[in-house]
């Protein structure tokens with residue numbers, strides 16, 4: 001690059017002339033004036049030198065062979081770097097035409113021949129000075145343009161009169177208008193603004209012209225190529241001495257890049273703050289730079305409190321320094337670490353968190369950041385804890401369940417040794433809890449259970465364990481008990497503690513307990529076995545009348561074993577048809593006429609002989625075998641009765657007992673129909689005996705079934721009346737024909753005034769509802785007399801006839817046309 005004018009000490013002049021003499025003259029004159037001189041003798045050489053040395057001025061002769069001065073001048077003007085070079089043309093005359101050609105070719109000035117030396121010096125000096133100013137201005141402009149380009153800031157000026165908006169180079173670039181479009185009309189400029197903002201800006205400029213406020217706003221430009229730019233624009237007006245606006249001036253700055261970054265940052269910020277994880281950013285030294293909203297929300301720390309503080313302040317102190325050293329080392333080596341860390345909330349509470357640490361360092365960047373993201377694990381831990389609770393505790397009473405009870409018992413048995421005494425297991429069952437649930441509702445049932453749990457806890461030591469292994473069962477572990485004594489006194493305390501009545505739902509009622517006890521030293525050391533034995537003892541307590549406690553004994557075990565064996569043989573006997581029926585007659589209490597039979601099942605056991613229903617009906621119910629057994633009884637009784645009729649006996653009804661379970665079966669009505677059809681017995685000769693438990697189970701369904709049976713012509717009797725609910729309301733709703741007074745009242749009618757009163761009331765009530773009354777279990781003449789006097793319709797009992805096999809009962813039957821009585 002040749003030296004530039006501003007850098008040279010002496011200005012350099014290029015003299016172009018084909019005449020050597022002329023060149024010498026010019027050189028002498030200019031050198032004498034202190035200028036440096038270079039010469040060229042023709043146009044081509046002039047071009048070459050000018051390009052090489054960038055002279056500060058050219059003195060150019062017009063008349064030259066090959067290329068004349070005009071030609072050289074216009075060629076030089078096309079060379080970019082020297083376009084602005086001042087050119088002084090030496091013309092042959094001062095004619096106007098020549099001068100005009102010189103200016104047209106791009107000459108800065110001209111001087112006619114012959115040349116006056118002083119005149120020349122003067123011209124050159126003047127031209128150089130002017131050119132220097134121009135050059136400085138040009139450089140300033142260039143610098144400004146450069147600065148504008150860097151800042152992406154363009155400016156414009158608008159004159160109203162000529163409606164020209166003059167644009168700076170950068171302004172043109174921002175608008176993407178053609179380079180030569182130095183100016184636009186205001187309307188053309190506004191066309192470049194996004195339609196959404198255009199009107200507002202037009203109005204703003206209008207107001208500005210009329211003394212409105214300067215504009216300062218962001219808007220969008222729509223460029224001819226369809227791209228959009230975000231710009232920041234400012235505009236103000238220039239006023240004359242009188243205060244009137246003469247022009248508007250303004251800038252536009254392309255801020256698209258900044259906007260894009262801003263948007264990206266806003267987005268990043270949103271992600272940062274809306275993340276469900278806690279995010280914390282530190283610098284490389286571990287000073288907190290920023291935290292997100294989640295972090296503040298979950299830890300309780302305010303952002304201002306945390307930012308600028310060392311990370312160490314947030315640690316819980318539950319890990320040693322080695323732990324943290326390991327984390328830093330891993331992050332330094334691998335750039336990443338993840339694991340569980342106990343952290344601290346603002347209130348000091350520590351919590352487990354799954355923490356990831358990332359080293360965020362751009363390539364070659366010295367100062368990066370660490371990004372910590374953490375998930376609070378306390379909720380998860382809480383869920384885990386709840387799961388553990390649910391699998392080990394009963395939520396209703398908050399007591400351990402069977403699983404945890406077993407575990408505790410195991411521990412007690414392992415920890416036990418001789419001088420600490422034995423371990424007692426109490427198995428507690430609420431008596432008749434099902435009835436409470438059925439009649440008072442399960443909500444009351446739940447409250448009863450909670451209350452019982454509370455009372456049990458009051459009766460034992462804190463070191464003992466109470467659990468709820470089943471719905472209406474509780475179990476207790478007593479540790480270090482003295483053989484025999486302690487367990488019994490605790491059990492008694494438990495029985496006594498329930499002697500005060502419960503008072504819920506506006507009524508008072510009692511709940512009693514049956515308790516079975518097993519002891520570790522005599523009944524075994526296996527937890528399952530101990531619980532089993534305590535449960536067996538509890539069942540015995542129930543059988544012995546409930547509301548009591550009983551210690552386990554081997555005899556009970558035998559009983560249990562026996563029952564188990566019985567169940568098995570019951571099933572087998574059913575398959576082998578080893579059941580038969582005995583029949584017990586009933587008689588009119590006044591006329592003593594035979595009125596009918598009740599069929600009673602008997603089990604013909606292969607080893608034990610005939611077994612009474614008291615020993616197998618409960619078992620049959622427990623195993624569900626009562627359903628096939630009941631059906632079998634029904635068919636046998638029907639067939640037997642039909643046979644008697646076929647043999648000529650006068651028709652009479654046979655009563656068959658139904659278990660409540662048979663009502664749960666889908667096809668009871670169907671079963672009865674089939675039995676009648678298959679045996680050919682008419683429905684009028686069948687009576688069905690039901691108990692109140694049938695009514696309690698599913699009242700509507702029971703009513704429906706009974707109505708169907710009754711509509712067929714079958715008679716319905718309510719058995720064991722007086723022992724159960726005995727509600728008048730039920731009696732009204734059920735389609736009954738007969739009421740059988742339970743033998744327990746019959747037995748007392750002579751000795752107990754109360755029993756007598758009850759029987760009297762039952763008879764009166766039954767009659768008021770047009771029911772026939774049968775007294776069962778009549779054993780003495782006095783009882784029969786009493787019953788007859790009270791109007792009881794029929795009697796049944798050992799006094800008048802025992803249940804006997806079919807062939808023996810026939811003697812009571814009236815012969816066709818005749819009668820038989822007792």
Ligand code: C2E
Pocket residue numbers: 584599600601612613614617630633657658659719720743776777778779796797798799803
């Ligand atoms: P239950 O229906 O109350 O039958 C009357 C029971 O009282 C019969 O006992 C009968 O032998 C007995 N008994 C009759 N007269 C007297 C008396 O004067 N004094 C005393 N102490 N008892 C008397 P059993 O045959 O042992 O039947 C007992 C219970 O077994 C029956 O009571 C009945 O509830 C049930 N049962 C019997 N057979 C069947 C059956 O086929 N199906 C069903 N579901 N239950 C049956």
Ligand code: CA
Pocket residue numbers: 598657689719
């Ligand atoms: Ca009966």
Ligand code: CA
Pocket residue numbers: 719720740742743776
């Ligand atoms: Ca009965």
